[in-house]
Amino acid sequence: MxxxxxxxxxxxxxxxxxxxxxIAAGHGAKVKVAExxxxxxxxxxxxxxxxxxxxxxxxxxxxxxxxxGFGWSLQGADFDWPTLIANKDKEIARLEGAxxxxxxxxxxxxxxxxxxxxxxxxxxLADGTRLxxxxxLIATGGHPNLxxxxxxxxxxxxxxxxxHLERLPTSIVIQGAGYIALExxxxxxxxGAKVTMVHRGDRLLRDFDDEVAERLAxxxxxxxxxxxxxxxxxxxxxxxxxxxxxxxxGREIVADQVMLAIxxxxxxxxxxxxxxxxxxxxxxxxxxxxxxxxxxPSIYAVGDVTDRLQLTPVAIREGHAFxxxxxxxxxxxxxHSLVATAVxxxxxxxxxxxxxxxxxxxxxRLDIYKTDFRPMKATLSGRATRVFMKLVVDQKTDRVxxxxxxxxxxxxxxxxxxxxxxxxxxxxxxxxxxxxHPSAAEELVTMRTKDPSSDGPEPRLPxxxxxxxxxx
Numbered sequence: 001m002x003x004x005x006x007x008x009x010x011x012x013x014x015x016x017x018x019x020x021x022x023i024a025a026g027h028g029a030k031v032k033v034a035e036x037x038x039x040x041x042x043x044x045x046x047x048x049x050x051x052x053x054x055x056x057x058x059x060x061x062x063x064x065x066x067x068x069g070f071g072w073s074l075q076g077a078d079f080d081w082p083t084l085i086a087n088k089d090k091e092i093a094r095l096e097g098a099x100x101x102x103x104x105x106x107x108x109x110x111x112x113x114x115x116x117x118x119x120x121x122x123x124x125l126a127d128g129t130r131l132x133x134x135x136x137l138i139a140t141g142g143h144p145n146l147x148x149x150x151x152x153x154x155x156x157x158x159x160x161x162x163x164h165l166e167r168l169p170t171s172i173v174i175q176g177a178g179y180i181a182l183e184x185x186x187x188x189x190x191x192g193a194k195v196t197m198v199h200r201g202d203r204l205l206r207d208f209d210d211e212v213a214e215r216l217a218x219x220x221x222x223x224x225x226x227x228x229x230x231x232x233x234x235x236x237x238x239x240x241x242x243x244x245x246x247x248x249x250g251r252e253i254v255a256d257q258v259m260l261a262i263x264x265x266x267x268x269x270x271x272x273x274x275x276x277x278x279x280x281x282x283x284x285x286x287x288x289x290x291x292x293x294x295x296x297p298s299i300y301a302v303g304d305v306t307d308r309l310q311l312t313p314v315a316i317r318e319g320h321a322f323x324x325x326x327x328x329x330x331x332x333x334x335x336h337s338l339v340a341t342a343v344x345x346x347x348x349x350x351x352x353x354x355x356x357x358x359x360x361x362x363x364x365r366l367d368i369y370k371t372d373f374r375p376m377k378a379t380l381s382g383r384a385t386r387v388f389m390k391l392v393v394d395q396k397t398d399r400v401x402x403x404x405x406x407x408x409x410x411x412x413x414x415x416x417x418x419x420x421x422x423x424x425x426x427x428x429x430x431x432x433x434x435x436x437h438p439s440a441a442e443e444l445v446t447m448r449t450k451d452p453s454s455d456g457p458e459p460r461l462p463x464x465x466x467x468x469x470x471x472x
Contacts, residue, residue, distance in 0.1 A: 008021070010136075011137070039099045061190050118272060120298045137319075138299065147262050173243075173245045173258045178206075181197065182197075186220065197220075198231055220345070264310060266304060338353060342411035350404075364401065399426050413440070
């Protein structure tokens with residue numbers, strides 16, 4: 001009989017924590033999971049899921065506009081923000097209920113309060129109860145980074161509050177250039193708001209392919225979004241019912257709302273991890289090895305709290321791998337090198353693998369293939385948008401190292417491309433695949449001409465004559 005109260009105590013019932021808890025319980029472990037807010041974590045409650053629902057809402061504006069070119073005449077289409085938010089809340093409540101039910105069916109006990117770490121094998125609940133556990137899993141996720149303490153920062157919202165605004169802002173200033181900032185900029189603009197983006201750098205989406213980032217910026221500007229680069233918000237002041245935003249370049253903007261989307265920070269403050277001797281990074285992230293174990297053998301961490309890849313499917317895989325390894329006698333680790341991801345902007349982006357710059361930095365000689373075309377739908381709608389696709393290929397092995405798409409359905413396409421890359425797919429594999437016509441995806445298998453940015457053949461060393469070969 002175990003000398004611990006539970007085999008596993010999970011702190012945080014988000015995607016990674018709930019998957020780990022369910023799988024561990026399935027392996028016969030006694031599991032409790034503590035959650036001080038709502039079950040489901042950032043993704044379900046105030047992240048990916050509600051964001052995608054709002055993205056769908058924003059896209060209807062484009063659909064209505066495009067419809068005229070296909071013979072439809074639409075009159076009096078009105079949008080009601082409170083209806084959207086109420087329906088979104090109903091769906092989130094349904095999903096939270098499903099998460100709770102799945103945990104219950106798996107035999108996991110939910111502890112609806114905050115828990116902190118008291119030692120390698122002990123946690124303390126908010127009500128004072130102390131529990132012991134053979135293993136502790138930290139899965140507390142992250143929260144929006146508010147940046148430097150500028151005057152009036154408390155007048156700004158983050159992605160958390162954006163899902164609960166009482167009314168749609170008529171204008172909004174968004175600081176940031178990552179996927180969260182860009183997605184909210186596009187969805188607010190699609191719903192009719194005047195959007196200004198502010199970013200201290202000289203380009204959007206720092207870690208994405210340069211050409212994809214440039215094309216997105218062009219599409220966003222064409223849709224009416226003002227992008228201000230090389231500047232930051234220096235001060236926010238009240239202006240009637242809105243805000244007056246002072247930028248570092250001296251510009252002033254009056255808007256209904258100001259949103260800070262400048263990254264996310266791990267939720268480790270006040271968890272007691274330092275007391276237990278758990279090593280943390282400079283930004284508070286829990287340091288872990290490939291198996292998600294901390295420097296304290298009985299304490300593990302998965303998901304955004306480790307600041308490896310802040311993506312829900314990654315957290316789920318990490319949680320599953322942890323539970324199989326520790327409780328199921330089936331050790332495995334997560335491969336973080338080939339993870340497909342999407343940015344649900346307008347148009348949307350799908351990427352997997354290395355960018356051209358990353359591949360060159362690793363020393364690859366590359367063949368680059370690109371295609372740029374007007375999507376079939378736009379030929380009748382008249383919309384000035386294009387699709388761009390790029391394949392980064394290792395010249396030596398013909399293996400496709402990266403795929404970068406921007407345009408309608410890029411997210412759906414990139415998931416399948418990710419499978420091909422994970423299998424070590426080559427450009428020849430793409431070439432011998434028969435196209436599905438008419439579709440945008442067929443362009444992935446019809447690119448034949450190397451782009452001029454490709455490297456030339458690897459230079460050969462001059463052959464030495466017998467006379468010039470030194471004697472051995």
